[in-house]
Amino acid sequence: MMYIFPLLSILMVMFDVQEKNNMERRIDSLTRSDIGHTLHHNNVFSPDNNWIVFDGRNDDTKIGETSSIGMVNVHTGEERLLYKTANQTIYGPGVGxxxxxxxxxxxxxIHGLYxxxxxxPYDITRRFGLAVNMYNPMVGMPMxxxxxxxPYTAGALRGGTHSHCWSGDGRLISFTYNDEFVDPDLRMVGxxxxxxxxxxxxxxxxxxxxxxxxxxxxxxxxxxLPGSDEISKAFDECWVSSHTNYTIAFQGNTRNEEGETITEIYLVDIDPARILQDSSAVGKEGERPRTPDGIRQRRLSRTLKGLSDLRHWLRSDGRYVxxxxxxxxxxxxxxxxxxSSxxxxxxxxxxFSISSPINMSHRGDKITFVANNNIYLFDLAIKKSVMLTSNSPEDLKIVGAPVFSRKDDMIAFNQYAESNGNEYIQIKIVHLCD
Incomplete structure (x- = not known):
């Protein structure tokens, strides 16, 4: 009998540890309505961490056919409509x-032309950024x-902006851009x-x-030019720093000495004063807008094979990209x-191979991603990963990029779910504990 109580204590401790692990990885299905709930790859949580914004796509490629922007409460699952396009057809305007x-x-x-x-129709050269205050829905403000x-107006563009990303202080917004009239296939960052x-x-x-x-x-x-730092495409950027000194890291397609296209990391320092001073950067008819005086990109990485061709956005903690x-x-x-180097x-x-864009925690210590139809969490300090979900390859597909909450206590992600004989992109939450 003298061994029973120590054994019970051990079992209770084991149960407590297991219970804690289950709590750390609790997964909630947040949305259930029969529409798409597609998450953007960044900043989907509200500043107070209580809401998640989404668009009504049920297919990542269908922005032009999508009419609604909504948000869902992370505590109650309540869905609210933030914006809806007027006169929506399969040709546009489209939002996402x-x-x-x-x-x-x-x-x-993103909002297509009215x-x-x-x-x-909606196109990569025919869109802009529209903003809506969550407490004043349906009232859009072109950004x-x-x-x-x-002759073009300084501070305006004449193509399409896309994949908007706020700086950390919320003052600036980065985007990718395709001009409508000159070289529309050459993507740039603005x-x-x-x-x-x-x-x-x-x-x-x-x-x-x-x-x-x-x-x-x-x-x-x-x-x-092969072997040079010139690029034919600038894309899928992130903010490196966002307070007083603004720097953007972006991917650039360049050519190595053999003339092969590879993707490297580039940086550009953003000085708002210089941008505002150079009104001629808007360009003239028959030419693309150019970079303002004093704004010049520089190459950061020099590798043999470059970055992956899997579409993803750069992420930074300020020290590393x-x-x-x-x-x-x-x-x-x-x-x-x-x-720095x-x-x-x-x-x-x-x-295994990562199959999604990556996202970094706000503390800068962890990265989340999708692989083998599951959500993973990678600890940068110890170089270890944890699988947070338990899907099989046959389960309905996880899509898009998982995103950390503002407090790093949740990861939101998209997964198809079946309802009334159809499959809809829904939002799920993995709850994390420190």
Missing amino acids: AASFSPVEDMVVF DADSVK DARDSHA VMVPTEEPVVISSLEENNKGKKYAAIVTDVVRDP YALAKDDDNRNQIVQCEV GRFTTVSDFD
């Missing part, structure tokens, strides 16, 4: 890719001005910066005013590039 400001109750998202039709009639007065545009067809001043901050050329690159077995691994290191050694 919504993200919260980190400091205001404001959401920015006059979209079968002749001029970037569009001026499609020369920013919107605060201005004392909105950018006012003449009320001609396909024009709109903008709350912020927009400019392109990357130089691209159609045929980069994180990305995906292929190992010798063609598996996507996490890599880091030191901002360009030193490039592979930090993971998984026996």
Whole structure:
């Protein structure tokens, strides 16, 4: 009998540990309505951590056909409509890719041109960023001005902005851009910066005013010189720093000495004052907008194979930029590039391949991603990963990028779920504990 109580104590401790582990990995199905609930790849949680914003897509490729932006309460599952397009058809206008400001109750998202039709449908060159206050739904504020009639207005663009990302202080917004009239296939990175007065545009067809001043901050050329630092595409960026000193890291397609296209990491420092001073950067008819005087990109990484061709966005903790690159077995691994030196290191050694974009915790200590239809959490300090879900390959598919909450206490992700004989993209939450 003298051994019974120690044994019971051990069993109770084991039960407590197991119970704690179950709590740490509790998964809730947050949305259930028969619509799509697609998450953007960044900033989907409200500043107070209580709401998640989503768009109504049930297919990642269908922004042009999507009419609604909504949000869901992480505690109650209540869904609210934030914005709905007027006169929506399969040709547009279309909305999608919504993200919260980190400091205001404001959401920015892609909006197609209002006059979209079968002749001029939603397109990568025909969209802009629209913002809505969560407490004033349906009232949209264009963030970037569009001026499609020369002579062009400084601070306006004439193509399409996409994948908007707030700086950490919420003052600036980065985006990717495709011009409508000159080299529409050459993607660039741009920013919107605060201005004392909105950018006012003449009320001609396909024009709109903008709350912020927009400019392109990357130089691209159609045929980069092999072995040079020239790029033919700038894309899928992130903010490296966001308070007083603004820096963007972005992916750039360049050519190695053999003339092969590889993707490297580039940096560009953003000086809002310089951007506002160079009104001629808007460009003239027949040319693309150019980078303002004093805004110049620089190459950070120099590798043999470059980054992975799996679409993903760079992430940074200020000291390092994180990305995906292929190992010798063609598996996507996490890599880091030191901002101060360009030193490039592979930090993971998984026996599987990452299959989604990555996201970094706000503390900068962990990275989340999808592999083998499951959500993983990777600890950068100890270089260990934990599988947070338990799906089989046959289970309904996880899609998109998992996203950390503002407090790093939750990870939101998208997974298809069956309802009334159909499959809908729903939002699920993994609850984490420190």
